[in-house]
Amino acid sequence: MSAYTTIPVITYAKAAEAVQLTIDIGAERGLKLCATVVDPALSLVAYGRADGMTPHSVETSRRKANTAASTRKPSAEVLPELATALENGTGGLLTRIPGGVPIVIDDVLIGGLGVAGGPPAEDAKVAAAVLEAMGAASTGEA
Template sequence: MKHILTTLILSISIFSFAHAQTQPILNLEKATKIADAAQEKAISESWNVVISILDQGGNLILLRRMDGTQIGSIEIAQLKAKTAFEFKRSTKIFEDMIKGGAVHLTTMPITAVEGGLPIFQDDVIIGSIGISGVTSAQDGIIAEAALKATGFM
């Protein structure tokens, strides 16, 4: 009897766990904190950039264009975030691969320029950040600083 009850309770809890099937999410509060950290870093370096953040579904949750940033960065920041999200890796990895000879990768719908980083929580992707406005290396520095300052790296 005891054994049956134990089995039953165990079954229910396993069932509940399996049924829950949730994913961690990136809400506006978290995105705002990440963007604030990015902006703070940019200001401290006197750099002007667009900050773009996607959520766990790869959909835009926040975009900010700092004064004086080149207009082209509005699209580039989003494209970097898109590539980082869609391939769960830094856009710099693709940049390095293409620079290293993998030119065929330019035929993929990716933006292979540093400045895009995926955002992970408990090893699950919950979004991405894309920075554009200064050199791509500087864009990358801002993206990394933003994730480190908010505990996502």
């Protein structure tokens, strides 16, 4: 029995790519967005925001990324009946607001992306577009 495990994590370069794609795709759609990328252990890898973005979205993007990385599914897929318990039980670390997606490349979970700053449905669409542009697995509607 091994005394340790190995956990794949997203590289800074790939995380920074996701952040830049989020800002660029958001701008193309008339949105000022921010993006947070975390690894599977929920450690921050990269963060960036468009100039003029709403300040409260910073924390929202982090929570969306955490949710996607820890549950391995889009933040919007958290069951409604668990939403309050999830947020209260984690001290607000997780959320069910749309816009968080797991980052899976070559069938390996390497992190989570949280997109915030626009309407949640638009954040989710941008997150899905970022995954596609990165060559990551699609999770359907984020």
